[in-house]
Amino acid sequence: MGISLGLVGLGSFGGAFAPLFHSHPLVDRIAFCDLEPERVRKFSEDPFYQSKFHKGDEYLSLDEICGAKLDALVMITQPWLHAPQCIQAMEAGMHVYSAVPISSVPDGDEILGWCDRIVETSRRTGRQYMLGETTYYHPQAQFCRRMAAEDAFGDFVYAEGEYFHDVDAGCNLRQVSRSRSMGAAGQEWKVNSAQYRERGVLTGPMHYPTHSTSGPVCVMNAHALKVTAYGWRNRTSDPHFASYSHSNEFALFQMSNGATVRIAETREAAGRMGKDSETFRVMGTLGTFSEDVWHTATRPADLGNIQYDNLPKPTSRTLTRGEMFTPLPPEVEFAFMKAMHRGVDEAELQNRDFNPTGHGGSHPYLVHEFCEAVAENRTPAINAWEAARYMAMGVMAHKSAQRDGERLNVPDWGDAPQ
Numbered sequence: 001m002g003i004s005l006g007l008v009g010l011g012s013f014g015g016a017f018a019p020l021f022h023s024h025p026l027v028d029r030i031a032f033c034d035l036e037p038e039r040v041r042k043f044s045e046d047p048f049y050q051s052k053f054h055k056g057d058e059y060l061s062l063d064e065i066c067g068a069k070l071d072a073l074v075m076i077t078q079p080w081l082h083a084p085q086c087i088q089a090m091e092a093g094m095h096v097y098s099a100v101p102i103s104s105v106p107d108g109d110e111i112l113g114w115c116d117r118i119v120e121t122s123r124r125t126g127r128q129y130m131l132g133e134t135t136y137y138h139p140q141a142q143f144c145r146r147m148a149a150e151d152a153f154g155d156f157v158y159a160e161g162e163y164f165h166d167v168d169a170g171c172n173l174r175q176v177s178r179s180r181s182m183g184a185a186g187q188e189w190k191v192n193s194a195q196y197r198e199r200g201v202l203t204g205p206m207h208y209p210t211h212s213t214s215g216p217v218c219v220m221n222a223h224a225l226k227v228t229a230y231g232w233r234n235r236t237s238d239p240h241f242a243s244y245s246h247s248n249e250f251a252l253f254q255m256s257n258g259a260t261v262r263i264a265e266t267r268e269a270a271g272r273m274g275k276d277s278e279t280f281r282v283m284g285t286l287g288t289f290s291e292d293v294w295h296t297a298t299r300p301a302d303l304g305n306i307q308y309d310n311l312p313k314p315t316s317r318t319l320t321r322g323e324m325f326t327p328l329p330p331e332v333e334f335a336f337m338k339a340m341h342r343g344v345d346e347a348e349l350q351n352r353d354f355n356p357t358g359h360g361g362s363h364p365y366l367v368h369e370f371c372e373a374v375a376e377n378r379t380p381a382i383n384a385w386e387a388a389r390y391m392a393m394g395v396m397a398h399k400s401a402q403r404d405g406e407r408l409n410v411p412d413w414g415d416a417p418q
């Protein structure tokens, strides 16, 4: 028997994941939930979903779907709602997948409190928590984790992670924030968010830090110890930044493995630096990854009686996307291909290559990892402990920026229990 999943939050991002969760071979029942009835109907009435959708599996609130007997819930709701909703689902006995980040509210201490409670609830209930961090399954991150597992980086020295997303860029943040504040959940947030401003509690881009922090952390398998950060304050009275102390923030971390990490989060800066707006680079004594190029020094790890003057020349190799991805099981790839190319003949699909899409090709990998972790009741790769590391770095960086670079400790919840 396969697993049963409830999709909670069927807005623009949740809707993009529905076909993948539905088509995963391990899933045999799918339920739909949103506060907005027309968003539920869009899926429950679509013939594509009927093979795994049972009449009655439509829900108009989290309370309702928490009463259904499902194995897991996938929460793709607004970012300020994730933590309490995931805790409610785990307490109701279900595994959870959460859109990023663990929580994004203006108060950093409140976010750290949610990290604490997410870790504690997952540990106590034995329910799995997985963060849907897209960077984790970018091909670059998959390749780097393989190199790290082979010790090909040597000792980690330095890494950079960045998320350059100008407010007026392609995915326009003014429109995103308008659309997320429509509907019942959005209206409620208008009232709640005003209370932070009244208390003088202001947010910053480091409260949405997981796209930049996750790359260095997941490749080096290390956590942050200390941070010093600085910020840029909006100078134009742009209403979008009314609840922000800084519109751009930059942080330097001392890591548990001795490496240094630089993280940049910009929302008011044109374009990007380098090839991608959402990326990371990692430097080691023997291997360095940057902009899809793998550089190696040819010093052996054990220098012994080596003749330094006779060492072979260092190498640099540009990698293709295909080389960086780790393939998914063939039956999973084929099921996803059918979902992505509805109406195309199966025989024709057999002759096509699988081309992972969605945020660097990460979406199919996230879905597969969660479905497999639920089916096997095993700890997912991006578990509560890992997710808390990505989040705490941002929270403490924002605090440091607000205190003009004061050096602060970064809390850590340890590794996930095996």
Ligand SMILES: NC(=O)c1ccc[n+]([C@@H]2O[C@H](COP(=O)([O-])OP(=O)(O)OC[C@H]3O[C@@H](n4cnc5c(N)ncnc54)[C@H](O)[C@@H]3O)[C@@H](O)[C@H]2O)c1
Binding pocket: 008, 009, 010, 011, 012, 013, 014, 015, 033, 034, 035, 036, 039, 060, 061, 062, 076, 077, 078, 079, 080, 081, 099, 100, 101, 132, 133, 134, 179, 180, 181, 183, 184, 185, 359
């Ligand atoms: N690269 C990435 O990882 C990435 C990209 C885009 C969005 N996201 C994340 O995805 C999330 C959703 O973004 P979106 O743009 O789709 O938002 P959205 O506002 O379009 O959709 C959220 C939906 O959740 C529903 N909802 C809220 N509370 C609910 C409840 N109690 N019960 C049932 N439904 C509820 C809302 O009604 C809404 O339809 C955000 O948290 C965002 O951070 C991540």
